[in-house]
Amino acid sequence: MACQENSAPAGSSGFGNCSRLAAALLFALALGPGAALCRPQEAAQEHLPPPRLASDKHVDAHVAEAIRQVSADHIRQTIEKLVSFQTRSTISAQDDESIKAGKGIGAAREWIKAEFERYSKACGGCLEVKTDSFTERPGERIPKPTEITNVYAVLRGSDPKQADRIVLVTGHYDSRNSDILNTTDLAPGANDDGSGTAVSLECARVLSQEAREKKFPATIIFLTVAGEEQGLNGSKHFAEMAKQQGWKLEAALNNDIVGGNIGPGQDAGVVRVFSEGLPAAASEADIKRIRTLGRESDSTSRELARYIADVGRSYDAGVKPLLIFRLDRFLRGGDHYSFNQQGFAAVRFTEFREDFNRQHQNIRQDNASGIQYGDLAKFVDFDYVAHVARLNAATLAALASAPGPPANVKMLTKNLENDTTLTWEPSAGAAAYEVVWRSTSAADWEYVQPVGSGTRATLSVSKDNEIFGVRAVDASGHRSLPVIPEPER
Ligand SMILES: [Zn+2]
Numbered sequence: 001m002a003c004q005e006n007s008a009p010a011g012s013s014g015f016g017n018c019s020r021l022a023a024a025l026l027f028a029l030a031l032g033p034g035a036a037l038c039r040p041q042e043a044a045q046e047h048l049p050p051p052r053l054a055s056d057k058h059v060d061a062h063v064a065e066a067i068r069q070v071s072a073d074h075i076r077q078t079i080e081k082l083v084s085f086q087t088r089s090t091i092s093a094q095d096d097e098s099i100k101a102g103k104g105i106g107a108a109r110e111w112i113k114a115e116f117e118r119y120s121k122a123c124g125g126c127l128e129v130k131t132d133s134f135t136e137r138p139g140e141r142i143p144k145p146t147e148i149t150n151v152y153a154v155l156r157g158s159d160p161k162q163a164d165r166i167v168l169v170t171g172h173y174d175s176r177n178s179d180i181l182n183t184t185d186l187a188p189g190a191n192d193d194g195s196g197t198a199v200s201l202e203c204a205r206v207l208s209q210e211a212r213e214k215k216f217p218a219t220i221i222f223l224t225v226a227g228e229e230q231g232l233n234g235s236k237h238f239a240e241m242a243k244q245q246g247w248k249l250e251a252a253l254n255n256d257i258v259g260g261n262i263g264p265g266q267d268a269g270v271v272r273v274f275s276e277g278l279p280a281a282a283s284e285a286d287i288k289r290i291r292t293l294g295r296e297s298d299s300t301s302r303e304l305a306r307y308i309a310d311v312g313r314s315y316d317a318g319v320k321p322l323l324i325f326r327l328d329r330f331l332r333g334g335d336h337y338s339f340n341q342q343g344f345a346a347v348r349f350t351e352f353r354e355d356f357n358r359q360h361q362n363i364r365q366d367n368a369s370g371i372q373y374g375d376l377a378k379f380v381d382f383d384y385v386a387h388v389a390r391l392n393a394a395t396l397a398a399l400a401s402a403p404g405p406p407a408n409v410k411m412l413t414k415n416l417e418n419d420t421t422l423t424w425e426p427s428a429g430a431a432a433y434e435v436v437w438r439s440t441s442a443a444d445w446e447y448v449q450p451v452g453s454g455t456r457a458t459l460s461v462s463k464d465n466e467i468f469g470v471r472a473v474d475a476s477g478h479r480s481l482p483v484i485p486e487p488e489r
Contacts, residue, residue, distance in 0.1 A: 259351060
């Protein structure tokens with residue numbers, strides 16, 4: 001080894017795996033004194049800094065300020081208002097009289113719409129408030145044709161070249177009690193999913209205010225869907241619309257049961273983030289390729305989850321994401337799955353420990369045990385919901401501030417060699433690119449190598465031993481989602 005002396009600093013660098021980092025340093029240091037001796041033949045990049053730990057933070061002061069504006073008190077008002085509609089069952093009343101009386105899903109829908117419009121007025125009309133309505137055919141949980149309405153607000157991206165890139169946050173505003181077909185008795189749904197609806201609304205409020213000062217190049221959508229309890233009907237319709245219209249939807253953050261239920265065993269310091277491994281939309285051929293390449297833990301949803309972990313390290317949201325490498329909890333489903341089915345990256349946020357006596361239950365007290373059943377607002381920890389809203393808002397803002405992920409990322413595998421050469425196409429808004437990598441057995445990215453503004457890099461790290469990704473960064477350091485390279489022969 002001609003460059004042995006160059007690998008010496010690795011031992012004192014604080015990195016865990018000397019041999020792997022030594023290889024990376026060899027690459028970087030190859031460009032210093034004595035470079036001619038050890039420079040890989042294919043190395044196209046020059047004057048590169050040494051690799052960093054991938055856990056390095058990036059903080060945008062505007063985003064940090066925006067998430068400070070999230071208000072637990074405002075979230076409490078939102079959830080209490082949603083509970084006041086008595087039931088938000090998707091098949092409950094939505095006629096004019098019920099809306100006027102403030103009862104049923106129609107009244108909830110009109111209030112959410114008015115709330116988005118109020119936020120828009122406060123930011124000089126920066127939000128486009130929209131509805132996505134359709135008639136659902138009768139089914140097991142829908143006795144007769146039923147109009148279902150998703151309500152959403154669009155904060156249009158400021159860069160014409162990037163405004164077609166979309167990130168979204170969602171929660172479901174419908175609720176249920178013990179009987180899925182009951183349309184009249186109380187179904188407060190404070191936690192499930194008044195909490196998630198409040199997160200989407202609060203993100204809309206603070207980020208629309210922030211947009212007066214800071215430009216978000218990409219578009220952010222704040223969504224609230226109905227029909228979740230009946231069978232994910234609302235999100236299914238919305239995700240299908242996004243797919244049919246060819247939306248460049250990069251991320252969907254689904255918040256469902258993020259109330260931080262007050263009770264034994266709760267951990268208010270974390271929020272679970274569920275992400276699928278094998279993509280729901282993968283074809284047989286896709287699965288074969290995933291198996292061959294060892295990419296079982298690299299779906300776009302999983303990369304999104306890792307991005308949220310990165311945001312969680314960078315910003316003080318008050319709650320840390322706890323990544324769960326699984327689509328959802330046992331016996332349960334959620335709206336993120338509707339997006340996964342259409343091939344979009346989507347994850348689910350849910351509190352650490354759920355209380356099943358308080359979900360999907362009629363309000364009642366059991367005399368013998370003293371247990372209070374029902375999804376009441378008094379069991380919601382509003383500070384916790386605010387923390388989860390901060391993590392969501394920071395993630396949306398970070399993604400919408402970042403350049404688009406690089407396209408057509410390739411890893412050259414023409415020859416047997418121990419180096420790794422990656423190529424990609426430039427992305428709008430990018431000032432530079434970074435290669436991230438981790439051991440095949442590591443859960444999260446470990447190292448990052450800045451590779452300048454070109455579209456090709458060679459690292460002296462073996463593609464056989466590591467998993468690589470390429471991400472774009474702008475001049476201020478905002479990071480895109482990483483893209484896993486496709487092998488090219
Ligand atoms: Zn739910």
